[in-house]
Amino acid sequence: MVERVRRVREDQAAGPDTAELMRRVARGDEAAFEQIYDLLIGPVYGAVRRIVRDPAQSEEVAQEVMVELWRTAARYSPERGSVLTFAMTLAHRRAVDRVRSAQAAADREDHVGRREASRPFDEVAEQVTARFEQEQVRRCLQTLTELQRESVVLAYYGGRTYKEVGELLETPLGTIKTRLRDGLIRLRDCLGVVG
Numbered sequence: 104m105v106e107r108v109r110r111v112r113e114d115q116a117a118g119p120d121t122a123e124l125m126r127r128v129a130r131g132d133e134a135a136f137e138q139i140y141d142l143l144i145g146p147v148y149g150a151v152r153r154i155v156r157d158p159a160q161s162e163e164v165a166q167e168v169m170v171e172l173w174r175t176a177a178r179y180s181p182e183r184g185s186v187l188t189f190a191m192t193l194a195h196r197r198a199v200d201r202v203r204s205a206q207a208a209a210d211r212e213d214h215v216g217r218r219e220a221s222r223p224f225d226e227v228a229e230q231v232t233a234r235f236e237q238e239q240v241r242r243c244l245q246t247l248t249e250l251q252r253e254s255v256v257l258a259y260y261g262g263r264t265y266k267e268v269g270e271l272l273e274t275p276l277g278t279i280k281t282r283l284r285d286g287l288i289r290l291r292d293c294l295g296v297v298g
Contacts, residue, residue, distance in 0.1 A: 121186035122179075129176040136173055139186065144169060146187065147194045154198035164201050168194045243293035251286030254279055 121142065127135035147168050152161040171193050179189050244252055257268045269279040 122181040125176050125179045125181075125186050125189075128173065129179070136176075139172070140169055143172070143187065143190045147190055150191055150194045151198040154195070155201055160201060161198075164197050165194070168197050171197070239294060240290075243290050246293050247286050247289055251282050251289070254282040255286045255290070258283055 121139065124135045124139050128139055144165060148161060148165040151164045151168065152158065155161045155164055168190065172190055175193075179186065183189075244255070247255065253272065254268055257263050257271060258265065263271070265279050265283065266276060268274075268283075269276045272279070
């Protein structure tokens with residue numbers, strides 16, 4: 104790390120003044136930003152990688168830092184430190200935010216998992232609910248006309264296609280579709296299904 108920082112500082116000394124480049128970046132100079140990017144992406148990535156650890160996430164955070172550097176270039180003040188220091192401060196903050204965010208997400212998942220695991224499955228309640236729903240469907244099927252009920256039972260409980268239902272009942276396909284549509288609307292209304 105020390106060697107990399109020394110190399111960046113040597114490059115900065117040999118190349119253009121980074122403070123001047125940042126002033127140009129603040130005015131929207133893309134060429135100046137390319138130079139800043141080339142000078143800083145290595146140290147920024149290294150700093151982020153030490154905190155985040157994951158290479159792919161580190162690359163993502165490093166790119167976010169460089170975008171933030173572009174957006175906040177006007178806030179840079181040479182009196183408060185070098186461009187490298189400014190960039191490394193942004194990198195450190197972004198990396199710590201990413202680690203905290205990942206940890207918070209893991210904690211939430213763990214908490215939900217423990218809460219779900221501690222809630223015992225009530226098989227009796229599940230069976231009662233299923234029986235109640237079956238009984239409600241049976242009751243609602245009785246509200247359909249005989250033709251509608253016959254079509255619905257063949258299609259949805261018999262697993263037949265509309266065409267097969269039409270052939271079995273020797274009824275045109277259009278009539279079967281109408282019976283099924285009307286029957287399903289009545290079932291929906293009876294069951295209290297919204298939508």
